[in-house]
Amino acid sequence: MANNKENKIKESKSSSKFTFWVIGLVAVCILAFIFLNNQSKQQGKVKTNEIDYSNQPFLGKESAPVSIIEFGDYKCPNCKNFSEQVVPIIKDALVDTGKAKLYFMNDSFINVDSIRSAKFAESVFQELGNESFWKFHDRLFAKQPEDPAAEKKDVFTENFLIDTLKEVASDTEVEKAVKNFQAEKSDDAWQKDMDYAEKLGVTGTPTIFVNGKLFTGKSIDDLTKMVEKAAKGKKNE
Template identity: 30%
Template sequence: MIGRPLILTTLVVAVLAVAALFVVPRLGGATAEASDLNLEAQPRLGASDAPVQIVVFEDYLCPACGQFAETVFPRLEREFVETGDAALYHKNFVVIGPESERVAHVGECVFREDEAAFWEFKRVAYRSQEGLNERRALDLVSEYLPGVDAEAVRTCAAEDLALEAVRSDVGTAQALGLRGTPSVLVDGSEVTATYAAVRTAVEAALAAR
């Protein structure tokens, strides 16, 4: 006989099971060994031997990355990089579409030419995010990065010279099971991409030393 206690028990089990399906995958963030991230080949702000490594996976066409670049990134740079506590690394994760990869590729081409110019490129690219594509990104290089050989960047973009760097970043992101951009790793452990969460993780990493 199907009694109400059985039905109630079934209901509770079902609700808990469904709740667990949503909660459990979000409990543990991704973690990576420093060697998996290939940090020495990435654009870096701060000293390579800084005590804490912050890695940000981004897609230039992702509006949330634009927000992050505008509001969170400058604070991290000011409060942790300039103080020597942390180094910030950039990695690409293509989530929006094919044009994301083309723009990321232009970024890698700029990085090949000049690391400091890369960070300037990233800044202006996010400010020009609306309608951003490969052609526009190359125009930004000519317009805003006077110290960079724009012709060399164009050649690099046309001949896919830095595509491997983009694809390797994306491969790393996929292997880590990252779900979107921006994704932030502090010393190899994924944290929520907010200023507060990154600060907490960086301070914990510093305190653990």
């Protein structure tokens, strides 16, 4: 199954019809790629102004007219795949072209590691800023254990997270982020994400929203069309 998934990803890179909802599901994250059935009833119910994007990490230009949200979990294998294989394509097609911003919000549902790593990442964002957050974010997914059984194990310990941050930040910066985390200053930001995940009916990760509406397409073309439609809607407001 793993080989089939890799082949699909390689093939998709050369196609404008890149299908990024890959059928290669792992354990508890199986909901991530069948969310179409679980969440279709939510589509169209959420308006853009019902989401507060302030103080959220994002990729792209602040002036971009459309906001894409990925709800993810740092322990989710499908989120790792999405981060490494799909986000670069979204970045090239929509973010770098100025069409959209890509936000990351937490839906920490797998185990205590999910919560701990999400809160730590929020501390990195609060203390070190957007650029450092994304460096840490990418490193954390890159270091996700390949063993599916590790999903339920306590792997992302505080020491592990500190060591990971040291790979992309100075000792002084690390100290600032750790103090923030240990003082639980990032808890509210994490809870804000979790509240939105519940409000929007997120049932698995990764789940994508475009200007507050659930993305139910299957290809980068589908996402591009939804972004373009959302941009036209903003102009007509």
